[in-house]
Amino acid sequence: MAPGSSGVPLYAFRSAVLRGPADCRALSHPQHVTAIIGSIGPMTAQAHQARHASLWQEDAVSQDFPALEGDRSFDVAVVGGGITGMTTALLLAREGRSVCLIDQNKVGTGTTGYTTGKVTSQHHLTYARITKTHGHDGARVYAQAMEAAKEQVAGFVDEGIDCDFRRRSSIIYATNSGERKQLEEETKAAQQAGLPAFFDESVALPFRTRGGMRFDNQAEFHAGRYMDGLTRLATEAGVEIFENTRGTDVDESGGGCVVHTPNGLIRADHVVVATLMPFLDRSLMFARAYASRSYVVTARIHNPLPDASFMAAGAPQYSIRSVPHDGGELLMVLGESHSTGSPKAQPERYDKLGDFVNRHWNVESFEHRWSSQDYMPDDHVPYIGPVNARSSRVFVATGFKKWGLTAGTLAGMLLTDAISGRPNPWADLFTTTRVKALAAAPKFLTANTRVAVRMVGDRVLSLKQPDITELQPGEGGIVNSCGKKVAGYRDEAGNLHAVSSTCTHLGCQVAWNGAERTWDCPCHASRFTVDGEVLNGPATRTLPPRRTP
Structure with a gap:
C-alpha cells in the first residue's frame, strides 16, 4: 500500500x-x-483504524438498574456512579445507613470506564511538588492516604472481585539529564514521605532511557470488571441504584437535603456529589481545577510486553502498561494530553500515539482507542470534603489529576468518615475549604485568565461564520444556520445537526472536538453530544436545538 x-x-x-x-x-x-x-511495524497498523471503544467497557458484564420513579427518602444520596460514588455508597451502607446512588447514564461508564487501570500511590512528579505547596508533612499524609486507598482496593478484590488484579512495579522514566535530575529529586521526596521509592538505572523499555524512579508493590486491574464487582458488593450491602437519573440540583437546610432529578425528588440527611466535576456552582470547584483530555490506544504486538507500568517524566508524557485481553495481552499507551476544548482535539492525536507505538514495538494491529478527561487541582492535591465552608450535609470530590482509581477510593473513605462524624488524620490536607493562595496562584491565574479570554474573545472573534451547508460529512464547527450562529455538525449520512453554541453552564462558546465528535466547553470542560445532550458537567442542561436549512 x-x-x-x-x-x-x-x-x-x-x-x-x-x-x-x-x-x-x-x-x-x-x-x-x-x-x-x-x-514501525506493518504499514497497515494505524491507530485510527482501531475500534473506537474502551477495552474496559467492551469486556465488562454489568447489571442493569431502573431509573428513579417518584420521590424517595434515604439516609444518604450519592450522585455519580463511578469509583468514587460506588466506594462511598458501599462503605456507608456497610455502616448500616440506607443509601441510594443515581447516575445520569449507566454506572461505571463515566471517567472510571476510560482510565488505564493503574492502582498506585506513584502519581507522576507529585511528592516534590506537594512538599513545596504543603510541606513535608503534607507529602507524608498524601503518601499514607494513597497507599491506604490502594490497599482498600486490594481488600475489595479479596472479597471475590475477578478483575485481573495483579501487583506490578510502577516506574517513571527519564529520557535526558534534566528529567533524570527531576526524578532524583522526586525519589528523595517520595522516600522522605515514607514510600517504597528508589532510583533504578535499568528500565526495561525498547528505547534508551536515563533510568527511572521505581515503586514496587503497586497494582493494576481491569477497571470495568472491578466496577462490576464493586457494584455487586454495594447492592449486597443494601445500596439502591438508579440509572438514567440525572441530578440537577441539591437543596440543603438544617433538617436535611433534597436532590432534584427529572424523575423525582430524593430526600436525604447527607448528599455526596461524586461526579467528575461537581454540578453545584456554590462549590466554586470549576474555578479551582482545570480539565485535561488524554488519549489511549491498545495494540497487539510481537515483542515482549512490559512487566511493569511506565510513565515518561517529561514531554511527550506517555503512560505504558500491558493488559490481559481475550486470552492474551495487549500493549496500552496513553498520552497526547491537552486542555479540554482545545483545537488540538483532532483524530490525529490517535495517530501520534500510534506513531510512538510503531516506532518502538512490532505492531500486529491496533485494537482499541478512546479518550478520557480529568481535572487538575490548582495545588496538586484533590478536593474532598464539604461543598463549601457553610455546608455540613453536602460533600464533593474532584481534581484527581488522572489518578482517580486511588484518589476516588480515598474519597469514599474520607467522606464515609466525615458523614459518620469520625475524625480522619488525612482529611485536612484534602479538604475543599483549604486555602493555599501562594502555592495555587500560578495555575489559578493561568486557567482563569484563559476562561476570561474565551468568554469575551469567542464573541468578538467569531462574528462571521461559514454556512452550515459547507460542512462535510463527519465535520463540525461554529457556523451560520438560518441566520443564527450555531454549533453545527453533518453526520456521515449527510444529515445536519444544529444546537446552541453557548454552554449552558456559564455561557462560554463550545468548541468542536473532532477526535470524539462532541461539543466541549473550553472554560470549565462541560461536554455535549452533537445533539446537545450533556456528557460531562458541570453543565446540567442540554444545548437547545437550532434550525437547519
Missing part, C-alpha cells in the same frame, strides 16, 4: 520514517531502509 493511500496518511509515513537529515542520509543504504520500516 502506498504512503498516503487509504488507511495510511502521508503525514504518518513521513513522521515515522523521515525524522530529519540523519535519517534522510540513512535512506541511501537499503539495509537502513529495512531497519527503519521494520521498526
